[in-house]
Amino acid sequence: MEPRVAKAMLSADTAPAIEEAQIQRWAAMSHADKARLITGLCQAANALATAGIQYRYPSASSREVFLRLAMLRLGRDLASRVYPEASRLSE
Numbered sequence: 001m002e003p004r005v006a007k008a009m010l011s012a013d014t015a016p017a018i019e020e021a022q023i024q025r026w027a028a029m030s031h032a033d034k035a036r037l038i039t040g041l042c043q044a045a046n047a048l049a050t051a052g053i054q055y056r057y058p059s060a061s062s063r064e065v066f067l068r069l070a071m072l073r074l075g076r077d078l079a080s081r082v083y084p085e086a087s088r089l090s091e
Contacts, residue, residue, distance in 0.1 A: 067083055
């Protein structure tokens, strides 16, 4: 008989049986399905980040929103090196 190995909990607010079912579903997914899932999650995160920037800076141009998103993703220093005009934006 093999010893039981304790599994790390993925989420403190999810019942262990539900979490196990979720893990099994992920394991059963094809590579293409996993890629579609990740793509959708990335697109949703991008849309939420963009909406947050537009909410905080309602008069920002599309270029400013782009630059602020770059600063959010890359950090101010790297974003300013890649996009020098980002250094002129205030916090």
